[in-house]
Amino acid sequence: MEKRLTRTAMFFSVGFVFMVAFAAGAFFFGLKIGTDKAETKYEMKQLKSQLSESAVPYQQQDLVSFYHTVFSPYREFQTEWIKSINKLQQGQLTEPVAIFKGLGELANRKNKEVSSFDMQKSPLLGQAQASMIRSLEQFEQAAGKAAAHAKTLKNKPLIEAIEKEASYQNAVNSMLDAQQAYYAAMLKWGATVNPDIPGDYTSPNIMEINQWKKLPLIVKNKLMADHLQKRKQLAAFYPQDLTSRVDEFIQTGQQSEMKVRSVSAIVELMVNTKAVRSGDFTASKAAQYEKETLPQLPFFYAETE
Numbered sequence: 001m002e003k004r005l006t007r008t009a010m011f012f013s014v015g016f017v018f019m020v021a022f023a024a025g026a027f028f029f030g031l032k033i034g035t036d037k038a039e040t041k042y043e044m045k046q047l048k049s050q051l052s053e054s055a056v057p058y059q060q061q062d063l064v065s066f067y068h069t070v071f072s073p074y075r076e077f078q079t080e081w082i083k084s085i086n087k088l089q090q091g092q093l094t095e096p097v098a099i100f101k102g103l104g105e106l107a108n109r110k111n112k113e114v115s116s117f118d119m120q121k122s123p124l125l126g127q128a129q130a131s132m133i134r135s136l137e138q139f140e141q142a143a144g145k146a147a148a149h150a151k152t153l154k155n156k157p158l159i160e161a162i163e164k165e166a167s168y169q170n171a172v173n174s175m176l177d178a179q180q181a182y183y184a185a186m187l188k189w190g191a192t193v194n195p196d197i198p199g200d201y202t203s204p205n206i207m208e209i210n211q212w213k214k215l216p217l218i219v220k221n222k223l224m225a226d227h228l229q230k231r232k233q234l235a236a237f238y239p240q241d242l243t244s245r246v247d248e249f250i251q252t253g254q255q256s257e258m259k260v261r262s263v264s265a266i267v268e269l270m271v272n273t274k275a276v277r278s279g280d281f282t283a284s285k286a287a288q289y290e291k292e293t294l295p296q297l298p299f300f301y302a303e304t305e
Contacts, residue, residue: 058122058125058185062122063185065117066119066182067297067299069116070117072298073113074136076110077103077107078175079236081139082236088155096150096158097151099150100143101147104139104144107136108136114129114133114136125181125182128178131174131178132178135171138171139167145162145167145168146158172232172234176228177229179225179229179239183222184225186218186297189295190218198219201222201223203223209250209255209263217294218292218294220246224267225239236277237280238299240300242267244289245270245276246267246270248284249270250266
């Protein structure tokens with residue numbers, strides 16, 4: 001009898017120790033899970049904080065800085081290039097070989113200027129800067145090819161030869177990519193200061209005129225940058241100039257007279273007939289867009305240019 005009690009006691013003791021060990025293991029396992037969850041929660045909080053910080057870079061000062069340090073120097077080159085091509089079209093370009101060599105040198109100088117600032121903290125602005133650098137590199141090559149062609153070609157045949165060069169086409173495409181990214185960055189900035197402005201907006205395949213009329217100006221400008229990017233043609237005017245011409249076309253009822261039903265059709269009509277000029281936006285801004293949300297950039301405010 002005494003021997004059986006001892007064995008029972010032993011079994012009870014072993015069982016008790018096992019239960020204690022199991023409970024301790026469960027406790028520490030639960031503690032580890034709780035700790036992991038807490039760490040995961042903290043890491044997610046940190047990640048969200050980092051993401052929110054990366055969503056903030058589109059501040060007005062960044063847009064202004066990009067304008068003065070990257071966009072404006074690039075436009076100075078682009079303006080000179082377009083002036084030279086226009087003179088060539090009109091048969092007024094004297095010494096084209098020297099002119100294009102000079103444009104190549106100008107592209108090189110502007111490339112160094114545009115590259116001397118770091119805009120990478122704002123992803124879209126960094127993307128735009130990189131595209132403008134590529135564009136200037138390609139324009140430098142295109143200018144060299146143009147100078148070579150100018151030794152044997154003149155006027156229209158010379159322009160056609162230039163436009164067929166891969167370097168020229170790449171230069172234009174990169175410039176339009178940069179412009180589109182810049183206007184997309186403006187849209188993201190707009191969303192931070194006006195709750196009615198979306199941080200991003202993609203046009204439907206066919207945008208009806210009634211849809212267009214409801215959009216904020218800053219969204220329209222981004223959509224016009226999208227259109228110009230798809231057209232792959234160099235233009236002297238800004239996206240907002242095209243916006244103002246589209247709005248004027250609609251407001252004057254011309255779309256009804258001409259039975260134009262989509263915004264893209266109006267854009268094609270305006271661009272193909274060369275009805276858009278640089279400065280069209282500033283000419284109509286006071287009358288049409290005075291209450292619209294825009295960053296304080298020189299090309300939106302004629303008096304500061």
